[in-house]
Amino acid sequence: MSDHIEVDVLVAGAGACGLIAALRARELGARVAVLEKFDRFAGNTVLSCGSIPAAGTRMQREAGITDSVQSMVDDIERVSGRHDASGLIRPIVERSAELVEWLVDHCGAEVKLYTNYKHVGHSIPRLHTQPSGQGLELVNSLAAAAARDGIDIAFGNPVQSLIVDASGAVTGAHVGAGNETYTVSAGKTILATNGYGANRALLREFCPEIADAQYFGAPTAEGEAVQWGRAIGAAVGNTGAYQAHASVAYPHGELLTWSAAEKGACYVNRQGLRFGNENIGYSGFGALVMAQGNEAYAIYDSRIRDYVAHYQQTYKALVDMGGAREAASVSELAALTGIDPANLEKTLATYNQAARGEIADPFGRRDFGMAPLQPPFVVTRVGAALFHTQGGLMVDAGARVLRPGNAPIPNLFAGGGAAVGLSGLRGGNGYVSGNGLLTATVLGYVAGENCARELGY
Ligand SMILES: Cc1cc2nc3c(=O)[nH]c(=O)nc-3n(C[C@H](O)[C@H](O)[C@H](O)COP(=O)(O)OP(=O)(O)OC[C@H]3O[C@@H](n4cnc5c(N)ncnc54)[C@H](O)[C@@H]3O)c2cc1C
Known part of the structure; x- marks a missing residue:
């Protein structure tokens, strides 16, 4: 040259x-x-x-x-x-x-x-x-x-x-x-x-x-x-601005698209407790996941999984590699993940009540997509990550x-x-x-x- x-x-x-x-x-x-x-x-x-x-x-x-x-x-x-x-x-x-x-x-x-x-x-x-x-x-x-x-x-x-x-x-x-x-x-x-x-x-x-x-x-x-x-x-x-993402599947390292949250998934920590309003979006929610020790669980159901997989190839790839595990009941879901079963039962019951409009969501969520959630449930373990600076x-x-x-x-x-x-x-x-x-x-x-x-x- x-x-x-x-x-x-x-x-x-x-x-x-x-x-x-x-x-x-x-x-x-x-x-x-x-x-x-x-x-x-x-x-x-x-x-x-x-x-x-x-x-x-x-x-x-x-x-x-x-x-x-x-x-x-x-x-x-x-x-x-x-x-x-x-x-x-x-x-x-x-x-x-x-x-x-x-x-x-x-x-x-x-x-x-x-x-x-x-x-x-x-x-x-x-x-x-x-x-x-x-x-x-x-x-x-x-x-x-x-x-x-x-x-x-x-x-x-x-x-x-x-x-x-x-x-x-x-x-x-x-x-x-x-x-x-x-x-x-x-x-x-x-x-x-x-x-x-x-x-x-x-x-x-x-x-x-x-x-x-x-x-x-x-x-x-x-x-x-x-x-x-x-x-x-x-x-x-x-x-000082950046885009984070609350939902990188662990241990797969693939993105769990936020579309699952938009369509009704809620996020809980290892204790089985929700810790924020998922409607704020993947970037803002990233800091909340970090505050849980960077360990959280997206809980949704098979209807949401199938709907999102139909439209998003990358999510389908995560499903195909076992990143969206299915459980027939809440207790099975808890056993699968090690999440506290009693808390998880209570959390999902409250979330579903809010999704049905029977109570105000304790975290202020207003848009519930396809929720209330119903069996079979689906879970993906996630952590947060930095995507790019702004x-x-x-x-x-x-x-x-x-x-x-x-x-x-x-x-x-x-x-x-x-x-x-x-x-x-x-x-x-x-x-x-x-x-x-x-x-x-x-x-x-x-x-x-x-x-x-x-x-x-
Ligand atoms: C997983 C993920 C998903 C995302 N999804 C979306 C989305 O759907 N929608 C959206 O709006 N944003 C999304 N983003 C953000 C988006 O990707 C970026 O904002 C955008 O691609 C930035 O484009 P760019 O051209 O500035 O940078 P880049 O696409 O990173 O291109 C910069 C190029 O410059 C080169 N370069 C660097 N230094 C030098 C050098 N010294 N000399 C010569 N070349 C150099 C790099 O090698 C690179 O090829 C996502 C980010 C990630 C990580």
């Missing part, structure tokens, strides 16, 4: 954000290079369920669902509260429908709307995913579109640092490892390297309460964007990286996990389903577009 390369747009990272940014910039005419640290697609997008929230898509109209930008903004704000990037929510939501339709029309992705679940925080079905429910399928579609458009993805080429000229403008990057390094000069640089979920030192600095938890995301999320940005005077925001480089609605005071750093853009998220200032309670891919996809799209336009394409 030459020790110096020139492109219009350098994209660091080949996840949803980077691939979409590259495709959009190329579509408008720019010459693009994508540099990927790993030797294959290996970021969080690949691991994800690929669910992208969007308001007002044609898929929603075809399903007879009326949605609006205002409704989606309200849903995100209700859960996130005020935070460093509150001003980004509306402009991102405004481009979300265009983005999802572009994924189908320009990138050839297959996208379907989830109508069987509303998903955490959303008042209307607006999560769009791939037929398999796996982000890998989205990445494969984007990779095929990139090959079609002649976009090179240089695997095994980590960006090491940014090059900045005397005026403070970014002019490219140093790339490579060890003695094998070279420089890329670029008119515009887009940081799409995700967050710092795999960087324990940054986790300890920004969100210490989750720093020692099991990490369920990609090992590639090592926080380079935040480090490069801070080194050249970029502002960071919402750095803080990062402050950007404007055009994905331009900002200094404190909001002046953009010339030529530098960021999106996805590298940029500030929309999930509150700190903790896991502010995360609405799909916030991760919402900023990855829309900010990637906007970054690619603005890079091309600012370069005169």
Whole structure:
């Protein structure tokens, strides 16, 4: 490889954000290079369920669902509260429908709307995913579109640092490892390297309460964007926020989808006691599971198991590997798990009374899905985990990286996990389903577009 390369747009990272940014910039005419640290697609997008929230898509109209930008903004704000990037929510939501339709029309992705679940925080079905429910399928579609458009993805080429000229403008990057390094000069640089979920030192600095938890995301999320940005005077925001998940099946290490909770599962600890309102969602509930010694049991029934398995392949895989054990009665359920039988009997009786509307739920749960639960019961043992961080480089609605005071750093853009998220200032309670891919996809799209336009394409 030459020790110096020139492109219009350098994209660091080949996840949803980077691939979409590259495709959009190329579509408008720019010459693009994508540099990927790993030797294959290996970021969080690949691991994800690929669910992208969007308001007002044609898929929603075809399903007879009326949605609006205002409704989606309200849903995100209700859960996130005020935070460093509150001003980004509306402009991102405004481009979300265009983005999802572009994924189908320009990138050839297959996208379907989830109508069987509303998903955490959303008042209307607006999560769009791939037929398999796996982000890998989205990445494969984007990779095929990139090959079609002649976009090179240089695997095994980590960006090491940014090059900045005397005026403070970014002019490219140093790339490579060890003695094998070279420089890329670029008119515009887009940081799409995700967050710092795999960087324990940054986790300890920004969100210490989750720093020692099991990490369920990609090992590639090592926080380079935040480090490069801070080194050249970029502002960071919402750095204490993250998405946790309350429901990683133990010992299988597979996700027990929160759809089971939405459809009626309740969570108990080893003593057979519930310890929170499952309606707050998988991210906020994660801290509650941690507080039980990271050992909890999702209790549901065979109707819920079969319903969810019918729609979600990854959950079906968990069932197939024995991660959803069945019991004919509550006492059998207790014997199977070692949960205190008398408490479990009482807890489930109370839960079912609340589900039937006979009493108020002691934890404030209002939506019970298919509950009351009935035999045969099903149980999955779970623990909580950190999925991905939601803080990062402050950007404007055009994905331009900002200094404190909001002046953009010339030529530098960021999106996805590298940029500030929309999930509150700190903790896991502010995360609405799909916030991760919402900023990855829309900010990637906007970054690619603005890079091309600012370069005169
Ligand atoms: C199990 C799981 C399920 C999830 N499900 C969903 C979901 O359904 N919906 C949703 O909205 N969110 C979901 N998320 C979150 C979502 O996956 C992320 O928010 C999103 O994928 C981030 O996209 P990205 O492009 O920013 O990062 P990534 O997809 O991680 O891509 C970043 C890329 O940058 C590369 N990179 C890193 N450093 C460098 C460097 N120095 N030089 C070059 N390349 C570099 C990495 O190797 C990686 O390929 C889930 C997360 C997990 C862990």
